[in-house]
Amino acid sequence: MNISQVADRTGLPPKTIRYYEEIGLVSPARRDNGYRDYAENDLHNLAFLGRARSLGFSIEDCRALLALYTDRERTSAEVRAIAQEHLKQIEAKIAELQAMQDTLSGLVASCHGDSRHDCPILADLAAEKAD
Amino acid sequence: MNISQVADRTGLPPKTIRYYEEIGLVSPARRDNGYRDYAENDLHNLAFLGRARSLGFSIEDCRALLALYTDRERTSAEVRAIAQEHLKQIEAKIAELQAMQDTLSGLVASCHGDSRHDCPILADLAAEKAD
DNA sequence: ATAGGGCTTCCAGTCACTGGAAGGTCAAGA
């Protein structure tokens, strides 16, 4: 199977698929003309990677998860540890963004946003920290 | 004022302060020996940048906000537009992360996480999409 | 024979820093 068909079936751009090969996540066969030739198993692994990426796992997490996936001896504890750590990071990121959101929405609400020159947003940004 | 004092007073690392100069956000004077010499105004602008960055504004947003800050003729509408657009992005990002969080926390909860080999997390990642 | 689309590789750019190397400068102490 050619790369553009794999792209269609996995939803991943061809560039990304080539990149995943470059960093050793997949190793499709090659035809005599040099074209990549993807087997069903490659397709399956790429779909796995796409799904893991869409859940926000890093490439290195994806590499580990894919290795665990193909390892019959792995324990579910190993997988869960990765997922739980990732979940923790996501929760931390959400909290950070929500703090920004709180501050920003307050500032946006307090700014009349018209043609006048005074602006509470800039005033806040410029405020000296209380020592 | 030397760079390390500015770093102490703004909370920004010296590397970052030099980087901000490289991309034209600040332009401190130089001493005869080549050392950067920061005035109070530079310090103030760097603190402004640090605060804006901590609210998640991109460098280009920060550049625009700093320009507006020093522009007596600016309107609060211009500032508010930048902040509101940024707020929208933050809200979108939060929604995206929360979707990941929902899925992941469900998967983590469903995985017993012991020495057994079956794992709902991997099963989900490997699942074929319903066509 | 040619036109087009698809495939290949390689290089550079993204964003906002961050680490490290190589070397100049300054103030304090022996």
Added chain:
DNA sequence: TCTTGACCTTCCAGTGACTGGAAGCCCTAT
């Protein structure tokens, strides 16, 4: 005076996960 150590400087490279673009080969249809 010399040395030590903490500063400061510039420059180069790397981060993560792609993405865009150029140059050129391959394949199929007309």
